[in-house]
Amino acid sequence: MNQPATIKKNKPASYYAWVGIFFLCLAGLIGALYYATIKIDYIWRWYRIPQYFIFKEKVDIRSQVDGKITEISYENGKAIIIVKTIGENKTYTVPQGDLKVSKGEYVNPGYVLAFYEKWKPGILLQGLWLTIEVSAIATLFGILIGLIGGIARLSSNPAFKWASITYIEIIRGSPLLVQIFIWYFVLGTLINTILGKYGINPIPSLWYGVAALACFTGAYVAEIVRAGIQSIHRGQVEASRSLGMTYAQSMRYVVLPQALRRILPPLAGQFISLIKDSSLLGIIAIRELAKATREVATTSLQTFELWFVCALLYLALTFTLSMFVQYLERRTAV
Amino acid sequence: MIEVQNIYKTFLVPHRVQALVNVSCKIEAGEVVVVIGPSGSGKSTLLRCLNHLEAADSGKIFIEGIDILDPKTNINKLRAEVGMVFQSFNLFPHKSVLENITLAQKVVRKRTKDEYLDKAFYLLNKVGIKDKANVFPDQLSGGQQQRVAIARALAMDPKVMLFDEPTSALDPEMIGEVLDVMKNLAMEGMTMVVVTHEMGFAKEVADRVIFMDMGAIVEEGTPEHFFTNPENERTKLFLSQIL
Numbered sequence: 058m059n060q061p062a063t064i065k066k067n068k069p070a071s072y073y074a075w076v077g078i079f080f081l082c083l084a085g086l087i088g089a090l091y092y093a094t095i096k097i098d099y100i101w102r103w104y105r106i107p108q109y110f111i112f113k114e115k116v117d118i119r120s121q122v123d124g125k126i127t128e129i130s131y132e133n134g135k136a137i138i139i140v141k142t143i144g145e146n147k148t149y150t151v152p153q154g155d156l157k158v159s160k161g162e163y164v165n166p167g168y169v170l171a172f173y174e175k176w177k178p179g180i181l182l183q184g185l186w187l188t189i190e191v192s193a194i195a196t197l198f199g200i201l202i203g204l205i206g207g208i209a210r211l212s213s214n215p216a217f218k219w220a221s222i223t224y225i226e227i228i229r230g231s232p233l234l235v236q237i238f239i240w241y242f243v244l245g246t247l248i249n250t251i252l253g254k255y256g257i258n259p260i261p262s263l264w265y266g267v268a269a270l271a272c273f274t275g276a277y278v279a280e281i282v283r284a285g286i287q288s289i290h291r292g293q294v295e296a297s298r299s300l301g302m303t304y305a306q307s308m309r310y311v312v313l314p315q316a317l318r319r320i321l322p323p324l325a326g327q328f329i330s331l332i333k334d335s336s337l338l339g340i341i342a343i344r345e346l347a348k349a350t351r352e353v354a355t356t357s358l359q360t361f362e363l364w365f366v367c368a369l370l371y372l373a374l375t376f377t378l379s380m381f382v383q384y385l386e387r388r389t390a391v
Numbered sequence: 392m393i394e395v396q397n398i399y400k401t402f403l404v405p406h407r408v409q410a411l412v413n414v415s416c417k418i419e420a421g422e423v424v425v426v427i428g429p430s431g432s433g434k435s436t437l438l439r440c441l442n443h444l445e446a447a448d449s450g451k452i453f454i455e456g457i458d459i460l461d462p463k464t465n466i467n468k469l470r471a472e473v474g475m476v477f478q479s480f481n482l483f484p485h486k487s488v489l490e491n492i493t494l495a496q497k498v499v500r501k502r503t504k505d506e507y508l509d510k511a512f513y514l515l516n517k518v519g520i521k522d523k524a525n526v527f528p529d530q531l532s533g534g535q536q537q538r539v540a541i542a543r544a545l546a547m548d549p550k551v552m553l554f555d556e557p558t559s560a561l562d563p564e565m566i567g568e569v570l571d572v573m574k575n576l577a578m579e580g581m582t583m584v585v586v587t588h589e590m591g592f593a594k595e596v597a598d599r600v601i602f603m604d605m606g607a608i609v610e611e612g613t614p615e616h617f618f619t620n621p622e623n624e625r626t627k628l629f630l631s632q633i634l
């Protein structure tokens with residue numbers, strides 16, 4: 058019964074030779090790339106990359122009053138500065154090591170007393186986060202649109218059915234880039250101008266980007282859902298309907314749970330595409346990962362490192378997602 | 392209990408087939424009617440018209456006086472009163488045996504947990520598989536699956552049970568266990584319409600036998616009449632082939 062799918066047997070020597078050839082080729086490719094960059098005098102500076110993820114920012118602590126520092130005392134690592142003013146005395150508690158003033162000094166508002174350092178997310182990390190955010194929201198709406206679209210596609214009501222077919226065909230028949238432009242330059246302009254007439258703040262471009270991605274993904278999900286529902290034997294619907302369940306109940310309790318299990322792999326593929334496609338949103342000024350990378354690359358000049366890092370980050374995202382889906386598949390397997 | 396008046400059903404896809412031609416019949420409460428006939432004669436279609444899985448093109452069907460072809464009739468409510476057992480079982484593969492039997496009780500009959508569990512275990516016991524409550528359908532033999540399917544239909548407390556070749560997909564050694572469950576049901580007074588090729592069952596249990604051919608009812612009578620002196624030539628031919 059429980060035989061492993063592949064039977065282990067001793068592999069011939071040629072197998073290991075080919076494994077060796079594979080790694081040799083890989084190393085050769087990397088070596089060639091490296092050699093080429095040396096040839097054009099490119100200097101690799103990987104150490105400069107981490108600062109774009111996270112960096113320490115200096116934050117100044119400034120005096121808010123005019124006065125003279127009458128006392129500085131120290132207490133478990135903190136310095137307590139007392140500034141004597143015309144009115145009440147003012148007390149500042151600052152990190153001891155980063156003191157910029159000494160006793161007896163005169164200060165005025167804005168005068169730097171001390172500073173401390175704070176970790177801040179760099180532009181790449183912010184971009185990565187935005188990519189995750191945009192993809193997650195678009196995925197959520199994509200599932201919703203796809204579910205409705207897929208069920209409508211199979212409806213016998215011509216209004217629902219044709220609406221769904223029209224939507225799916227238009228979306229799948231035009232490039233995502235063009236759709237993003239339409240959402241941003243056409244629909245965005247229309248909606249924001251009309252909102253402006255009523256004195257309502259415009260909707261940020263981010264939401265038009267998310268809408269474009271969600272609608273794009275929704276059409277593909279609708280087709281996947283349709284195929285999934287159709288793959289369930291019609292005896293399942295007949296059995297549930299013959300028990301008195303409504304169409305909706307039969308969908309919810311019998312058809313969709315079985316269909317969902319079957320469509321999980323193609324669905325995962327679709328959402329992996331979505332993550333990658335979100336890199337197009339940079340063209341409407343949404344600073345997701347790819348756009349963030351481009352900005353850093355132009356200022357830092359570490360172009361090569363940055364684009365490799367960018368690709369690796371996308372890979373990490375998509376890989377995590379496919380691992381998660383594999384886990385789900387295992388959990389829902391009957 | 393069931394009254395069928397002059398129904399017609401024509402399928403247009405994939406090609407034009409007159410599946411039912413002017414079919415009329417009457418089934419009284421407590422009666423067990425066996426429908427026989429060659430393949431493609433419209434037996435399944437007739438059965439499926441009775442619970443509106445298929446809508447007859449014309450004619451009338453009354454179940455307990457309710458006109459089921461009237462668009463105003465609540466079909467879901469009607470179907471809950473009419474149990475159906477399929478040739479291919481059609482159990483819900485993603486649900487355990489117990490859940491198969493409780494699902495419709497919950498969502499259609501809106502029974503409480505105590506009620507639907509009591510009912511489920513009572514029926515599992517009745518069809519002889521109470522120790523399989525928590526396994527999934529694919530771990531059961533065909534005969535066991537069909538008995539679960541019968542229990543699932545009975546859980547709705549139907550007024551009539553429709554069986555469409557319930558033993559045709561079973562290995563020979565499992566046919567008996569399913570027929571036994573059906574015989575018990577008949578003895579308890581359940582109204583049943585059974586499409587089957589099991590002539591032994593027809594002889595033993597049926598109050599009446601209907602022979603269909605080419606979408607029409609050709610001959611109708613007691614099992615005795617059928618198996619001793621059938622009148623119609625087509626009936627004779629069919630019975631000579633099957634017996």
Ligand SMILES: Nc1ncnc2c1ncn2[C@@H]1O[C@H](COP(=O)(O)OP(=O)(O)O)[C@@H](O)[C@H]1O
Binds near residue numbers: 405432433435
């Ligand atoms: N859903 C359907 N679509 C098209 N033709 C059908 C459908 N169901 C049944 N038929 C046709 O109607 C005729 C009667 O079928 P059926 O009632 O299944 O016969 P039986 O159950 O007696 O074998 C057959 O010719 C069959 O091909």
Ligand SMILES: [Mg+2]
Binds near residue numbers: 555
């Ligand atoms: Mg049939």
